[in-house]
Amino acid sequence: MFVATSKDPAADFKVKGFIEGIPSTIDPCVFVDDDGQPYIYTSGAGKGGWGCKLKKDDWSKLDGEMKPMSGFVDFHEAPWVFKYKGKYYMTHSDNHRSNLGGNQLVYAMSDNPLGPWKHCGVYMHPHGEETAHGSIVQFKGKWYAFYHTANYSGTGSLRSVCFDAIDFNPDGTLQVVRNWGTPKGGKSPEISLTKTTKIEAEDFNNGGSHYAYYKRPAEGDIKIETKNGATFLSHMKRKEWVRYSIDVKETGRYAITKKTGRYAITCMVSQNRSGGSFQLAIDGTFVRADKIKVNSATDKWETIEILNIELQPGEHYIEWRSQDGDLNLDWISIAASVNKVPGIIEAEDYDDNGYKFKSGQMGSHKKYRRDQGVAISASKNIIHISNTSNGDWLNYSFDAEAGTYDIKVYAATPKNGRFSLSLQTENGIRYKGICRHS
Template identity: 40%
Template sequence: MSILKSKYLKALFGFIAPFAVGFHSSAQTTMAPNPIITNIYTADPSAHVWKDGRLYLYPSHDIDPPRGCDLMDQYHVYSTDDMVNWTDHGEILRASQVPWGRPEGGFMWAPDCAFKNGTYYYYFPHPTGAGDLWNSTWKIGVATSKKPASDFAVQGYIPGIESLIDPCIFIDDDSTAYFYQGGGGRCLGGKLKDNMMEIDGTMKPMAGLTDFHEGTWVHKRNGVYYLSYPDNTDPGGNQMRYATSNNPLGPWTSKGVYMEQTGCGTNHGSIVEYKGQWYAFYHNSILSGNGNLRSVCVDKLYYNEDGTIQMVKQTRENGTPYGGTPRKVPGVIEAEDYNDGGQGKGYSDSDPTNTQGKYRLNEGVDIESYSSGNYSIGNTSDGEFTNYTIEVITPGIYDIQCIVASGVTNGGGFHIEMDNRKVTGKLVVPNKGWSTWQTITAGSIPLTKGIHVFKFFTYGGMNVDKFKFVDAMHAYFQTPISIPGTFQAEHFDTGGEGVSYHDTEAANKTAAFRTTEGVDIETCSEGGYSISWMQPGEWLGYTINVAKTAKYDIITRAAADAGGSFHIEIDNTDVTGTLLVPGGGWQAWKNVTAASIDLQEGLHILKLATNGGMNLNAFTVSESFPLSVKGITDAPLSVFPNPSSDGKFHFQVPEPGDLIIADTSGKVIYHQKLSLKSPTVDLSQKTKGIYIASLTTKGNTYRCKLMSVN
């Protein structure tokens, strides 16, 4: 088993282990820390579980030093039986062994492997054209072996297909093999003949995919086919998206994003189940700081009950606090005081030396002095980052004021992550000169109390001085609103105009509540208070704490005289589109429902932005439940009035049974065996809000939602 030893990696770790390339003990963790492959640079991981019970990984290989993607070559195979210790089985194929390949070699891009009828089939893209003809002469080569990690011999290539890359092979439960390829925004699929070397019929476009880029992967779960791929999102490309179908060749229904960008300008992944746990494989460049020298990573992947994929949390080692103590928030953090741990942990820099020679001399981050005793980070480039362990003393919504400068023609840029999750898009640093410090603010970042890792990720050239964490906004009752739950519209966050709300007038015209702020609040016909005189462009912000990642229904209690409209944002992203408020009067309250909204566990800002005149009373956010679940039927359980203004609900049930009513947290508030088909249930003494009624009979279960506004 031969190993290519990277000079850069040797500088990082001091040695290269010959076989167990993870360097980790299973007694300490259930998975190797990311990146899992550290002896060479690898990308485009294709993961499979074979008959020997091991998980095998077939990645591409970024040769160091790189020349774009030109020099990718010399495929290796890795395997594990515990997700902790990874074995490098050595090189299995290189360009010089491809009889029909381009004479210059290289260009051995993302591969895949399949097993059928006792043979392993290894698929790889490689062009035949020399010089600049490579991009129009791609072939998908096939090598075979009786072993999963050695003795592969090239048999030829698949004839009659387009010049595209990124082969993917999926074998269905009936042993039918399907072949996919793509690139440049196109994704094609078709059946393979039994010889696994020819297409059975023709290749056809995969319909229904949103923003497809390249890197197809297909897997199956519970009878549903999943097609995943990176999209074209910039900057920092590429998010991982997925779509589902009841047919391996589509048409497909796009389901959204399951992984954010990894920061290296590309991504390419696979999804596989191993020993009862699903995993998402992908790559990033945190070890090298160079987008052409990538490293394979893996994280656990989870599904919701309805089969949708939860957002994958990218894990990595983030180093330890510089000086041993986390930086306090609110407060100021000096840019040069990034975490200890070195390349890929405390920071990522594209050059292994501190070219400016100041402060932390034995590390790769370029630190310079700009006045007596003051330092800043300089010479940043695309894909570099620094990590900072922080301790949030006061939870809330923060503005992070970044003191930066740039002298490059098109300016620089950055984004911010918290605990390896992006909390901003790209923020631009205009070109005003290297010595002209600017304050670029990343606003409305929710932070819970305790320890977090703040990551500053750069695009292009700039200098970085410090970061000021300013406590900008609090929940009205100091504690974030619990979701699922019900809350009043007048309990928007504190912070003032432009921070926690925007109102077109400075005065509270109706002055019934919170009289020193600009939001117009009046008494409500349903009790308490409501927001009034809402005009186009006005908005209200609420800090919420979501109990678990799931789909939720957001019910807004609103009224309008001649009809109004609004939308709801989560963390500044519109998640509902325009919602209409029926007319009928300023106190003619109606429920406006936004169904099945994806919410991630943790703190977020829910913002209601109005597009037209309306009044606003309350919100109820409850976990969605599917309308078509085996053994459950909603429609026959009829209830009126719903919503109920007096807390009394009249049921029309198809048959007697056991009626249970619970709140959105699952707490049972009513339980009664029904012998009548038209009972009345009195919830007038309960808190107004959303409840779920469940009627169980001899053969069925019926459910519906109740809303009490008494």
């Protein structure tokens, strides 16, 4: 890496020298502490950052050895360091995949400019396109987060610089940058597993372009039409989007047959020409890695349901983003998800009517031990049922279309373990057999 200097902050730079000792990395950042000591940080290859002091009188030379720093979680690139009330902050992008909305901006804190660092979480949600780089600076007593989006270009490598105010919590942690607008009417619709909530497409957030919605300048402002008694957003073109705040009241197990502890989101859409598709995101993260295709004929409304979406309690926002074609959106509804076949039934979505030991009445699952319930674990980002014993069992109710099916079970058993699988309809058991893990 080279150092260039100038008396003008935007012109006439001259190369001063090459900084020897920096590994083959990218995204250099320089931070100057209160005592005038400069530091340099770099990153790259989806790995954690490196850091070292620079010589005070010659920033083209290291003052020590460039070393990897510790304590980061999911470090991708784009380090940025600043100081607030005696604490050091390192912001960076994570490895959140492009087909899930792009990198998130996260941060870590330390008592030392070279760490060790403590991961503190996300301060900015994905922007919908590939990478995210950012910085946080103070200007005239206020703090601002600078970052880039690809709204204008629709291409992750063609970026536009944006900035928003950022606030600190009393304990020094960062608040998430609220760049999705505010709910229309001042109150977010409540989402619950016990009801269906319908949001009209035209009731997108307040906040204007780049916050509540994005419409390409060549297309004019966002369009709302009324036709055949329906009011809807019309002619949403490629990479145009709208956002809706929601207030989730509950999640987790739901004790009614066929319904899971997750949500289903249904979109009423139509297309003005064939080949349309869209993506749906919660807090900037797409709920599916692939595009959701619109299959109906032009000018015909179609309901498209996306099942098994996890929503944690609290405030969130839904982003509906057109990806291809020329689409119309009438409404979005959110309700408890129902297991449907053909499809995937997650192991943790068992029927949850409990088990009554005193009366001996069977519920939908057997307790693994009398003092504990079903064990739900996570390993390598896979949520699964664990710690089963001989005689333990689970029931799964689902709706099915008529037809012939192959049933696949994704399981792991030690020591040549085995399990049984039975399929029952309202008329009785249709299949029962013993399965061995291969």
